[in-house]
Amino acid sequence: MKENERIGNFILTRQLGRGISASTWLAKSIQAATPEAAAAAPDAVLKILDLADAASWNAVDIFRREADALKSLSHPGIPAYFDSFETESEGRLRLVLAMEYIEGQDLEKVVKSGRKFAEPEVEKMLAELADILAYLGSLRPPMVHRDVNPRNIILRTTGSIALVDFSGVQDAVRTALFPGATLVGTAGYIPLEQVAGRASHRSDLYGAAATAVFLLTGRNPAELPTRGLKIDLTGMVDVSPQLGAVLVSWLDPDVSRRTLGAHDAASILRGE
Structure with missing residues (x-):
């Protein structure tokens, strides 16, 4: 993955962190109807889990648990859930969780x-x-x-x-x-x-x-x-x-x- 790469409905802008099997990226949504609306859209944080590098299915369970939790929550002191999905690139399956970026x-x-x-x-x-x-x-x-x-x-x-x-x-x-x-x-x-x-x-x-x-x-x-x-x-x-x-x-x-x-x-x- 690299800057300006498209993942689902998001464009990666900057890597925030990297672990053994997952990385975290700052991203922008590209779902807005106009370029002006896209520029004004809030930044998102994408947690991306590469299944090929996952040490065990426990990592997948933890990832999905966080997605399910955020999906059910609505509070100004908790990052808003945007989306979660699977994507494939060069034969590698990835799980993606998109949430509000807290500056x-x-x-x-x-x-x-x-x-x-x-x-x-x-x-x-x-x-x-x-x-x-x-x-x-x-x-x-x-x-x-x-x-x-x-x-x-x-x-x-x-x-x-x-x-x-x-x-x-x-x-x-x-x-x-x-x-x-x-x-x-x-x-x-x-x-x-x-x-x-x-x-x-x-x-x-x-x-x-x-x-x-x-x-x-x-x-x-x-x-x-x-x-x-x-x-x-x-x-x-x-x-x-x-x-x-x-x-x-x-x-x-x-x-x-x-x-x-x-x-x-x-x-x-x-x-x-």
């Missing part, structure tokens, strides 16, 4: 570039993330992202955030029926029940709170001291009562005590 940088890169976030900024981002998780939890069955961490949260150029990479998503019913499936998640951002193969929507709350800790300290939560299996921020950062209440609940290692819902947390963080 900005992931929070891990932002922090590692030297930017420090003030507590009000962290509260704002955590409230927005809580809104997204409240939406996922309101679905029937609830949808579990399973990999909420700074690398999967984009800080848009407008200042708002978006949660990306739904390749690990699973609904709560499937998780309950098939516990112990392949572990999905990032060290420092997954709670004990997820390690045991029993992720739920409350596991995503833990990842969100751990992300807030990263933004406040600049360190992976796995590197921080603990007390009774819980991250201990004593003497490290001072937080407001409202942010502290959310962190205390969501960072609890016991999922049964992680009782503060995402909707209520967003209200607390906004002082409502």
